[in-house]
Amino acid sequence: MSIINSFLDTMASLASQSGFAGFLVDGGWKNIIMILISFVFMYLAIAKGFEPLLLLPISFGMLLTNLPYAEMYHPDFWNYKTVAGNDHYIDYGQILQKGGLLDILYMGVKLQIYPPLIFLGIGAMTDFGPLIASPKSFLMGAAAQGGIFFTFIGAALFGMSAAECGSIAIIGGADGPTSIYVSSRLLTSNSNIGVGTIALAAYTYMALVPIIQPPIMKALTTKKERSVVMGQLRPVSKVEKLIFPILVTIVISLMVPSAAPLVGMLMFGNLLKESGVCDRLVKTAQNELMNIITIFLGVTVGATTQADKIMNIQFAEVMALGVVAFSIGTACGVLLGKLMYVLSGHKINPLIGSAGVSAVPMAARISQKVGQQEVPTNYLLMHAMGPNVAGVIGSAVAAGVLLTIVR
Template structure:
């Protein structure tokens, strides 16, 4: 393994490999500091971007790399030489691993993302989706970017030898288009763990940039007349409907896409706990203490896997470009179906709510509200956009389940 400039030269490595060996560590520290700036000053997804950036900083400090008590050994989780028959060598991890190795088990074993979905479920109101069931197809249409980017990653991997993207890597990259960080991490830790740092950082960075990425696409794909449409007020949703909804969704998803039920089931459990009103202590724990703790562990350990030798690669650049494409196509897919619904309903549906079909809750819905209100100050699209928005959460989890069932 090339670990420094002397090794790189002795091994006859390429110019790029030697470049990474010479300035890789300082460059990674600089990238970590930039991400910290974006999290603290610009407030770009700070709850996860800050621990991710600090984990990256820790793992690239030379003194940290020699500290066995806290060190992150990414090779324990990605290098077959450190595994037993393709499985984690748990005895080695427990005896030789550092603090972050132990915390990273929550990522590798698929524990953290479902627990985050539990907290998201507690904070989610499915009322707008129940009141307007048609909006679920807008959430489905916004997964267009997931599958188009999956195909694009396969083509890129086939055309550029330096970029090694197979079907598992392509599926992990494509899921960025769902605009759901925990889902992207959940898929990647199973299918392409070596790409986890780049995919996690790309996913959360683009989620934070939704207010920048989406409005130009929304204005390009819709007319002023369409953006000015004022939709009818949603009907009231009863408590009984809100209690039945998570139970029915869990059963349906389990029957159709069993691999998605881990994420969707935890999402619906959290929502059911909130809506039933009889387990207030549990909902407060899931929404606050548990959610915050898991967020710290997840961000810190994912960031710690981002070392120069694995992060500063052609694959990372490809992921950043494809991730942006995924977001753009997901937004476009929702808007396109929104325009179709506008036509079919005789102008009663504002196509802008289609862009909220990505699962960045509630940011994408707020963007729909902001763009719509700029065109018509009397327009209030937030609750209408929340329907596709929460449907997108379910849609991205289902898309993840499809990829996992096909390629894991």
């Protein structure tokens, strides 16, 4: 009889400690909803192809972190502690000793390691030739960052803290790694929103570029403007391509030191590519390194999406302000394109201004697509790539500005 009782006690103990029991405790229903939401994002990534390289890891990280008692990620370990009046201290020793797998990997986000390495890979894959050939593209890339700063003000009107305003506003740059970089620097454990919330919003709107941008582009331009056929870009010499990343690194790092990690790694990757003497390093940056960091970044950011950070009014506000930021950024780029259309004597198609958001190369392809709806033989892609890659640099600079004024 004692053996039977012991067996029953053991089974009861196992049942009470199982993840299934975790769903029955207070608030467990929220975990179920979050798991279902993760399934939706998996569907969008796999079936619809919405930013699958990061959306799929993020959604799976969301699944893992909402499984009761999995012990892979401990949000309490990431609470900021106050030491001698400094409330920006995290006990990394505790994380290394007691943390789960995702806690360990998430250190790469909080220590701002992953986003700059992603920029290294982006730089190794980017051709800045169209931007060098048409330096005025810098202006459209800069204008498209207007959504960031307008939304910063809008978020403040919602009563959000400066750190939360900056984290939401950077979504307007349409650059996932930059959004993660800024939010991981600014948001603390006391914030009403988390890094995962910002990442979800950023990558959702990046995936929706083909849906969000065309109506704005058409509303702000005339048929005549959309029909402008631009001339061929001038050839860019190898010397120009070698000088460009070095010069940009120096100028931007001196102007906005906080942008140096992102811009520096972006330009370092590009210099490796353009040098022509580092093929092995370029291939590693473009493939193995980029892929590994993408997996780590995605799954750990997904791990921060606990139910209490997502199922609240703040998440709805982030999503609403995110689409406002992205839409204003697109509009600012197009409006500057219209101005340049006039100043150039009708030689610049204002549609390429919408590519100033840094969703590379999707935004440039949308400029091409909308332009060809008016003139099927029009080829705007290379012209749009100028503002597009300028937007990558612009979003990194905007990130540096936000970090400077907020922290």
